[in-house]
Amino acid sequence: MLRVASVPASHVYVRHLSDPRGRDGVSRLPDPAPADGRTVPGGWWPPMMLEPGWVSDNHALFDVFHVHFGFDAIDADVLTAVMQELKSQHKPLVYTVHDLRNPHHRDPEAHILQQDVLIAAADTLITLTPGAAQEIRRRWDKDATVLPHPHVLGRQHIEARRPPTDRFVVGVHVKSLRANMDPVPVLESLTEITAKLPGAELSIDIHDEVFSPDSHWFSPKIGDTVRDFARHDHVRVTEHPYFSDDELWDYLSSLSASVLPYRFGTHSGWLEACYDLGTAVIAPTCGFYNQQRPCHQFTFTEHEFDETSLRVAVESLHAEWLSGVDPPRSTWHQRRTERQMLAAAHRHIYERVSA
Incomplete structure (x- = not known):
């Protein structure tokens, strides 16, 4: 041994x-x-x-x-x-x-x-x-x-059927606004993009510790900016503590696509979890996410953001959703x-x- x-x-x-x-x-x-x-x-x-x-x-x-x-x-x-x-x-x-x-x-x-x-x-x-x-x-x-x-998830979740929905839900979880995240320009673009797509909504999640003065992650200015997106009828903003594993899997399964608002990075366990659950991912061009698992990409780095590439990725997935085409998903055998x-x-x- x-x-x-x-x-x-x-x-x-x-x-x-x-x-x-x-x-x-x-x-x-x-x-x-x-x-x-x-x-x-x-x-x-x-x-x-x-x-x-x-x-x-x-x-x-x-x-x-x-x-x-x-x-x-x-x-x-x-x-x-x-x-x-x-x-x-x-x-x-x-x-x-x-x-x-x-x-x-x-x-x-x-x-x-x-x-x-x-x-x-x-x-x-x-x-x-x-x-x-x-x-x-x-x-x-x-x-x-x-x-x-x-794999990140176990067999039970990998083989589970996705919950039925009649909405195309684009999700951005800004977590506790860690250093590589720059969500605001992405959320501004997604708010406009999803407003024009039939059956689409934007789901934004944020950890409640961002609003706690005692927290290391206290960031009320950006937190309030995120909150303000809820003024749009098709945008839902949810504040909550860290998800448990089961809560996180349920959240990811509720999304049609998860957008990663990272200015820099390399690889992603979040991407792997989405692949296990059959949730599409729109990843930034920084790092090597597109070599890790199948995903859509948009141009997003420390120095560049191309809104058109984000629009193309969202609209492409929306067209697949309308056509009943499921995103790539792992199998337990694989x-x-x-x-x-x-x-x-x-x-x-x-x-x-x-x-």
Whole structure:
């Protein structure tokens, strides 16, 4: 049995890298619980495995160290110390490059420094799309194995019938207005676009913590701007706490199309969930979303927004909706087969770096 210290282990991406039949011969250590109880849903924040000393104290428990997420707030010099511990204990490092640009950081510099450390130390790199692999090659002169994102939802939701509707619902969830989001110009355009389409409505969701002065995400000016879109008869604005998983799946299933208002980014678990549920996605041209799963695109980057491309994407999906054409959707057979492939591929990588 190959023992892997994954950072983190409880994230859905990592959990779905294992063989669904348990035949991959890989055991992943559970996430160590923080002593002061600081966690997020899933229980993996902050990642104790990336604290100096953890590797030295626990090196006998694992064969391979695999980093995915969770190093956002860790200084590059601290990461360097952890990498040195791995080297001194002769433990190989695998790093999956999910984000070439951290969606939570307006300034990319910290993430660049963190990745400089991780990529230099890694025995093997993995990423999700050919475009990301090409960018890794260009920036760091290292190759990355391309492996797709596993399913996000379980079989029950993937095989469930979508709820019937007579409305073409375009959804934008602005969440808590994280750094890579710029929803207002997108919402202004979508309000105009959907007003002209028969049976169309615009659904806007926002986390209520945006309006709480005690919240880190307090942003009343933009929040009030989002609220104001409700003055249009065909626009619905909903404020609510974070969805539970089931609430999120119900929300995504209620949409005909989900528009991602990201100025920068790389890959998306949200896109994967929509693919599992049969909800169309209109993704920005930043990042490599269109290489990840089938989706429509509109031109949206830190420096450019082309409203015409957004209009074309929405009108195209609306025409398909009127014609009864369903968006691409995963099947459980496809996802299960893909997951078996991912488990075998990761097992092979772990064996190779451990040799």
